[in-house]
Amino acid sequence: MEEQSLYRDVRTRICRMIYKDIYRDGENIPPERKLAEDLGVSRVTVRKALKLLEEEHIIERIQGSGTRVALEYGARTGNMDIITLVAPAQNAFFSRFIDAFQTTAEEMDSLVLFKQKSSRQSLEECLFRIYEKDLRNVVLWLEDMEISYEALRKLRGLGMNIVLFDSIRKNSYADAVCLDNRGAVRRLMECLQNAGCKRPGLVSWEDFASGSSVQIREQEFQKLCPEGTIVRVPREYHNHLDRLNQQTVEEYLKQLEGCDGVLYAVGELASPFEQVAALKNMVHPVAMIDEAPGVFATQTFTVDQDFQGMSTRIFSCLKRQNEKGSAWKAKVYQVKGILESE
Structure with a gap:
């Protein structure tokens, strides 16, 4: 058990070096002997760690050419037992969203873990710490936080499934689920006009x-x-x-x-x-x-966010990201709001 823990730790340390751009995608990493010296472990431990990384499609071993980083960005076989929600708890709508999200999670037989980023920690570091704990499904509510396109790319390539909530940011590595903002404004302007x-x-x-x-x-x-x-x-x-x-x-x-x-x-x-x-x-x-x-x-007219509908869409996105062969491609999904008037 101790040996297994050791080579899994080496695997994670190599992933961190990939995340930090010490080893770049498409480039060779040092040979086993050098890695063993640098990491202070045996070559047998390094070999087992590299085998894990190869099975996860993070590296590729080429006879006669060494071992190179070869990140894959498509769907991977996985499960949705645990979903990590990274969100600002001080947001006015946090409690309403997490209630809807947990209801959907229970229906999907998933456990939700909540993580709020520390003020002393970058969002990129926060997400990698989640990855280090073998938590592979993340719902990220950015609000005022920023995350780089490169960080999303590397996290995706390392095997993390990500859905950006309340985001209209289009990218190739994470789905995004948000309110249909233009539709909401059009409906409200029509209400004001009718008033x-x-x-x-x-x-x-x-x-x-x-x-x-x-x-x-x-x-x-x-x-x-x-x-x-x-x-x-x-x-x-x-x-x-x-x-x-x-x-x-x-x-x-x-x-x-x-x-x-x-x-x-x-x-x-x-x-x-x-x-x-x-x-x-x-x-x-x-x-x-x-x-x-x-x-x-x-007269008051409100377009409220359909948190239940958004939660269902988020789980649908994660399910596709966890199905190898699903031909998953990142998309932005806009969910129609709920119009109310008084």
Whole structure:
């Protein structure tokens, strides 16, 4: 048992060197003798570790040419016993999503482990630590976090299955599941129009990442309402809306004085804005993506995320990634939101 643990540890150490670009994809790694010296183990242990890596399609041994890194990026045979969810617990919708996700996991006979990235650790390191524990299925809710395209590529090549939640990022190494953002904006704008709004405004976040959901929502608003007013709130208030005082909100509301309806690109912004709007007797229909507490308007329209539908789609993605021969290719899946009105 101790011997097995040793050569599996050597296997993981070699994988880390591949992940760190010490050994690059397509290039030869040192011969057994050199690896044994560098790692402080016997050649027999190295040989067993390399056999594991070859079976996992991470390396390739070529007679007369040595051993080279040969990562494969397609589906691999695996199981879905454990799914690791890496997500920001402080997100307002975390509890709702994880409830739906765990319900789906129970139906699929899977166990969900939750991991929140440490502030002292990079996301790339966090994900490799998960990989080191032989956890191969990861659902990643990025929110404000960033991960490099190269890290996704190497993790995929090493055998990790990844689904990006609430992401519209298209890539070749991980599926992405998100709200149909353009569709949500179109439906809400139609609701405002039917409520008699001719000059709606948009309240959004500023400094959002390029290609983010917020950016797509704003682009769709501008397409439907080219002359519409857009108010952008600094991202410093994200997850800290308690710092957004009444005076500051009043300044933003002045920019909306010519508007007869408001669309909130992110529902959480509606709460502080509409509370101050009520005090100022600013009466208008309100539309928002994702529900928010404490919003009292003449009419309220909400497109809520279908967390149950998204969870089902995520498990479908992971299942395909775990089926060798499934001809899996990474895709972005957009899930239609649920329209509600009051």
